Amino acid sequence: MAHPSQLGFQDAASPVMEELLHFHDHALMILFLTSTLVLYMIVAMVSTKLTNKNILDSQEIEIIWTVLPAVILILIALPSLRILYLMDEINDPHLTIKATGHQWYWSYEYTDYENLEFDAYMTPTQDLTPGQFRLLEADHRMVIPVESPIRVLVSAEDVLHSWAVPALGVKMDAVPGRLNQTVFITTRPGIFYGQCSEICGANHSFMPIVVEAIPLKHFEYWSYLMHEEA
Template sequence: MAHPSQLGFQDAASPVMEELLHFHDHTLMIVLLISIFILYIIMAMVSTKLTNKYILDSQEIEIVWTILPSTILILIALPSLRLLYLMDEVNDPHLTIKAMGHQWYWSYEYTDYEDLTFDSYMIPTQDLSPGQFRLLETDHRMVVPMESPIRVLVSAEDVLHAWTVPALGVKMDAVPGRLNQTAFLASRPGVFYGQCSEICGANHSFMPITVEAVPLKHFESWSSLMLEDA
């Protein structure tokens, strides 16, 4: 999860998030090089080194400032399109979960199981146990097996919501009357926190998302207990 004075993104917990971090660093380096180059040009012009009319009216300069931006856009666009394709692709999921947004909580339905459904509410501050996080902990976590492709069907019961877990590189709008889908693969065990990322009303900031990735045998034990309780 995020921590005070943090710079950058949360640690990646999925292959897609790792790719997003690499693309961010790649783009940030390009932006840094452009900023340094522009700053140098400005300083050189202030010092009158680049104000000669033969430089300002040069055909070579016009060629450079046409080709260089095009090259930069290609260097950004190609990895961006590749990443968009990876994020949109859902390949043979091992488990499908339907996440439904409500005002203001989430409900989950494991569609591969019969009667495995539950609501997930934020734990009030006064009820938190030591070590739990304010505004992020829920009474029921969405438990998934690690290293397994998970498909999440996202919709809403009332107004627009957004199902978002930054460490997994997942953000999908929950639209009433529409079923969107996204996918992720948790590459390591852990508890990953998210929040609704769409301004959905008065308690928008009080509908967190908690995803717990566990080994497969632990997930099977958890699902058996949940089915017995149901």
């Protein structure tokens, strides 16, 4: 959960988000080293005798400033492609959930269960209980078993939406008439908050996403209760 004056990302709750955090630090370090080197070269050329025509026309310098950016791009591209592959890989998900965006709420359908579907609206401020977060709490949470591959099919009913949960490293566009999919695994029990990340209208900021990861036996009991209510 994000908090005021926070620096950096939320704590990772999935293997993909952990990889994204490592890649962020990796790319940031390259950026810092590159900026430091460029600043040093600028200061050195201004304050010393390096700015003579022999240096400016040096073949070695031209090779360096051509090869060095290529090396930097490779150092960024290789881990980036690896993470993209991990995010697109789908290995026998244990549960499939269809999330459909509406103006302005989400509806969820557990496709592996019969008649297990519900709508999730934002909880009004006056109905919040102690410990709940304003503009982030929903009347129904998307409950999932922890440490299980979850496939989410994302679509929209009316306009573009985006199903995003930062702690899980998930962000998938919801496009009307199209079915996108994403897969994630939660590494620990908890409640993870997200919001629609596509400007979808006047109440865009009032359609939160709440994912609750619980042990498998508790999930089975929850699904039984939901089925009985339906």
